[in-house]
Amino acid sequence: MWTPLDLPSTGEKQFTDYSRWRLIVNDGGRHTWTYLRTDEELEKWPQNEIDKFWLGQPTGLPDIPKATNALDAARNGYKFYKHLQSHDGHWAGEYGGPMFLLPGLVIGSYLTGMPFKQEERLEMIRYLFNRAHPDDGGWGIHVEGHSTVFGTGLNYTALRILGVDKDHPVCVRARAKLHQLGGCTSIPAWGKFWLSLLNVYDWAGNNPVPPELWALPDWLPFHPHKWWIHVRNVYIPMSYLYGVKYQMEENDLIFSLREELYNENYYKINWPAQCNNINKADEYAPHSALFNTISSILSVYELCTIPPLRRAGLKRAYQLIVMEDENTGYQTLGPVSKMFNLIARFHAEGSDSFSYKEHMLKRKDFMWIGAEGMMMCGTNGSQLWDVGFIVQALVETGLAEEEENKESLVKALEWLDQAQIRTNPKHYKEAYRHTTKGAWGFSTTEQGYTVSDCTGEGLKAAMYLQFNVEHTPKLISKERMCDAVDVMLTLQNPNGGFASYELVRGPSWLELLNPAEVFGNIMIEYCYPECTTSVITSLAIFRQHFPDYRTRDIDCAIKNAITYLHAEQQPEGGWIGSWGICITYATQFALESLSLVGETYETSERSRRACHFLIKMQREDGGWGESYKSCEQSRWIEHENTQVVQTCWATMSLMYAKYPHPEPIERAVQLVMSRQRPDGSWPQEAIEGVFNKTCAIAYPNFKFSFPIWMLGKAHLYLKELGKKKIP
Ligand code: LAN
Secondary structure (H helix, E strand, O other), X not given: OXXXXXXXXXXXXXXXXXXXXXXXXXXXXXXXXXXXXOHHHXXXXXXXXXXXXXXXXXXOOOOOOOOOOHHHHHHHHHHHHHHHEOOOOXXXXXXXXXXXXXXXXXHHHHHOOOOOOHHHHHHHHHHHHHHOOOOOOOOOOEOOOOOOHHHHHHHHHHHHHHOOOOOOHHHHHHHHHHHHXXXXXXXXXXXXXXXXXXXXXXXXXXXXXXXHHHHOOXXXXXXXXXXXXXXXXXXXXXXXXXXXXXXXXXXXHHHHHHHHOOOOOHHHOOHHHHOOOOOOOOOXXXXXXXXXXXXXXXXXXXXOOOHHHHHHHHHHHHHHHHHHHHHOOOOOOOHHHHHHHHHHHHHHHOXXXXXXXXXXXXXXXXXXXEOOEEEEOOOOOOHHHHHHHHHHXXXXXXXXXXXXXXXXXXXXXXXXHHHOOOOOOOOOHHHOOXXXXXXXXXXXXXXXXXXXXXXXXXXXXXXXXXHHOOXXXXXXXXXXXXXXXXXXXXXXXXXXXXXXXXOOOOOHHHHHHOOOOOOXXXXXXXXXXXXXXXXXXXXXXXXXHOOOOOHHHHHHHHHHHHHHHHHHOOOOOOXXXXXXXXXXXXXXXHHHXXXXXXXXXXXXXXXXXXXXXXXXXXXXXXXXXXXXXXXXXOOOOEEEEEEHHHHHHHHHHHHHOOOOOHHHHHHHHHHHHHOOOOOOOOOOOOOOEEEOOOEEEOOOOHHHHHHHXXXXXXXHXXXXXXXXXOO
């Protein structure tokens, strides 16, 4: 149960001893952190480099003789990074960044009476303290963002639940910021929802989320099974919880929060008037008139719901929740649905149920302790994604063939082997799922969702290891590679592009119904240059090895994908990224695709335009730096600092395009080498990834895979270029 917290008021001592934390990796790449209590345990189980690295402690790894050329630097990079490989062959990693996930974890756990260990609580507090905005004490939607009501209201609440006194200086400062922003009446919809579950915001202040939606016939153009999978998987349990108007029982903390979170008297707030009250500091995608009209109509319905209809909706929503839990081993698709599903299962089945216990077990997979404390991750890890890139980097640079790396690559292949999904989901069509047989997902097979580009990168890595490296066992059969191709071919949209998890199912006007004011482009799947490239580059490699398998389908898929990529190029020459920051990221992918069909600097105006754009953006120091704000505004916004990872993406772009002049590439290499530390690693710089336009998310392993890849590739590239005569 939630016992009182023994929190000393100040100093490092108030948190835990970092030398006692250990990362456990098991079952196909699951990550869970544990705290060793006794000295006996400590002696038996020493901290390894992986633990130390992710905890931000000195790893003790030795300095390496300084690299004299780019390949040496890449090799040194891998010397370090190899130490971070887990015994099962993958690279564990922190997947933080979003600042609206930890409050869900804390509020959801509190509501369901699911306790945390004392050390977890303390470290979550440390994380929130460390992540408070240095200027004003609030929190934003992600770690680098400005303070918003969504971030500040929810994280403040989390701190209070975790046991921090309202008079603690961090709370005092955060509350002042919250009040300066206007308080929680103007918190965005998902904040209103969490606070309503906690009984510190009134259900009448929410736009309705009727579960009846799920009982509508599937053929309706707006039926939620046509929404983007993340949104529908969040709204399934939300509609259930809204339908039953779940509310925590009042207690002293709740009474107190009702006073702390608002500028006005809680009991006098006109709740219905708050439904569309969204703070300007938070708002990214304002409600459409259509959304507001539908919400008003539904609010009237809410006053006189039709009981059999509501029951039918609740029943269907609950079925979908159960199927999702069972399909994913209770990991669920993502961190928001994870906690909402738990609350729904708790509501229906109580805390003695199997589902409650399983949710509790898998809740751990999202809790990661880093240098700043304990956070809630964006998924249960980015296992496949990280293996995919480093493997390709090593094979393309030739480092894979070096004796000292052989074992590590065999391990990586073993991991990839078990990570391919072999069957379709247990609950398949009835849960509106896309096929999964043959796919790779983003994290683990247990989570088990097909992702188009993860399948592409997974297959590429597997093919590289099995066909381009001599010493590896051939673990993945041709048949299984064909399965991966089959899945990818089911994912192409009529315009030639590939989206993330599924085909684009719904009409584009559904975006008008986006209820979550803080994210853009979330209602349906969209096609992405990044996903499209990962798929067609893997198809192209597959075609080289198996020229007879679905030849026409593959040719056609590549051709149509290129048409899509052409259409997406921006007039200035770049492509807009959706999952990494931003134009630098997507342009790398797009130029790789164009090179597949022979469109390079020499032959194609498009490729030249892209290169000229990148060259224009290269900074004096030889690097590139783009801000996460580019993703919000879909235009290049310079970062104040040069970024190593982006410099690698931009340089890779130039190399894919066969850019003929060595000088910009040499300068980029110099920059990346100059930032390498004596032990071969690179320091963490700005956050690398993004989703839904506004929320930045961290890919800390990118600072290894992309520099290693780029440096090794540039070494070979510049050598080749040296042999040629440059015009
Ligand atoms: C991810 C992470 C991986 C990412 C790539 C594979 C990089 C991308 O190319 C395709 C989309 C995908 C799979 C993706 C989708 C959205 C995710 C799951 C995330 C960015 C990680 C967190 C995010 C998820 C939506 C966060 C929860 C928030 C909601 C708005 C529901």
